[in-house]
Amino acid sequence: MKVALVDGIVMGGGAGLSMQATFCVVTENTVFAMPEASIGLFPDVGASKFLSKLPGAFGEYLALTGARLNGGEMLACGLASHFVLSKELPLLEKAMCEEAPLSKSTVLDLLNKFAHNPNMNENSIFRRLEIINRCFSRPTVEEIFSSLENEIENNGAEKWIEDAMRSMRSASPTSLKITLKSIRKGRTQDLEQCLTHEYTVFCNMLRGSINRDFFEGSRAILFDKDKKAKWDPPKLELVADGMVDKFFTSLDGVDPDWVNLRLPIRLGQTRSRARL
Incomplete structure (x- = not known):
């Protein structure tokens, strides 16, 4: 049993560690995102599992756009199990230490004692789930783009749609397609299988024999910071x-x-299962 206390920015590897915990506790300071496609990578560290479990096509939306969520939105969509005020985290930690050794039921009782139900902002992206499902459930990235454009044409521009399209246009086209395939592959796999296919994709990226978008994206965003990647x-x-x-x-x-x-x-796992 693991309890993750997330009181700040959690992205990439940090998200992979915290999202796999038995309980994931967030606060008003928490910011979550998986922006890997922007550097020619893709959401890995088990993201094809925890994002594929989200309602509708919300996982595809987060993975393709790198959109950020706050703690309340994480709780609402299922990425977090509990919302606790930041100032109360030390009290929660102290209470858990005093109860050690902890059982799952004891931890749950303590978390429920400290938990709050935050109000979601009227402009929260999670309130746009109907549109997200309609657009991001499309079979291909090209069709997702087309659906977003149709949404603007038929119902008027919304800032979050424009932001989503801008983010996707700046990302590696190859990474976007890899990301979509990975998330949808994860819906039919367990965590071990997800980690295995993610590892395979990442190694093939590092090998650089198919393309070198990860190296180019890292150069443009992380090192030279000119934001002019040539995909x-x-x-x-x-x-x-x-x-x-x-x-x-x-x-x-x-x-x-x-x-x-x-x-x-x-324990209880066969060798053939472990070697997927």
Whole structure:
């Protein structure tokens, strides 16, 4: 049993660690996002599991746009189990220490004692779930773009739609397609399988034999910071399905320096299950 106390920014690896906890506690200071596509990467660290479990196509929306959520929104969509005021976290920690050793039911009782039900802002993106489902449930990234454009044309522009499209246009086209496939693949997989396919994709990105968008995105966003990444290919329509599939191709036998993920065998787990 693990309890994650998230009282600040949680992205990437931090999200992977906290989202897999038995209980995830957030506060009014919490900010969550998975902006990996903006640097030519994709949401990994188990994101294809915890994002694919969110209501409707909300996981696809978060993964493709890198949109940020606050603590209340995380609680509402299911990324967090409890909302606790930041000033009360020390009291919660003290209470848990005094109750040690802790059982799951004891922790739950303590969390419920400190938990609050925050009011969600009228402009919260989670209140746009109907539109998000309509647009981000489309089969391809191109169709998602088209659906968002139709939404603007038929119902007028909303800032969150414009922000979503702007973010996606600046991201790696290849990463967007990998991201969509990964999230939808995660809906039919358990956590171990999700971690395995994510590891395979990431290693294929690092190998740089398909394209080098991760290196170019890191240069443009993290190092040179010119925000002028030159993606290869530069447009969605130039990213063929076959190219995307190559990132999910097994590493075994491809290169002696690269192998598939080998997860440790856990109690009650067979070796064949561990070696997915």
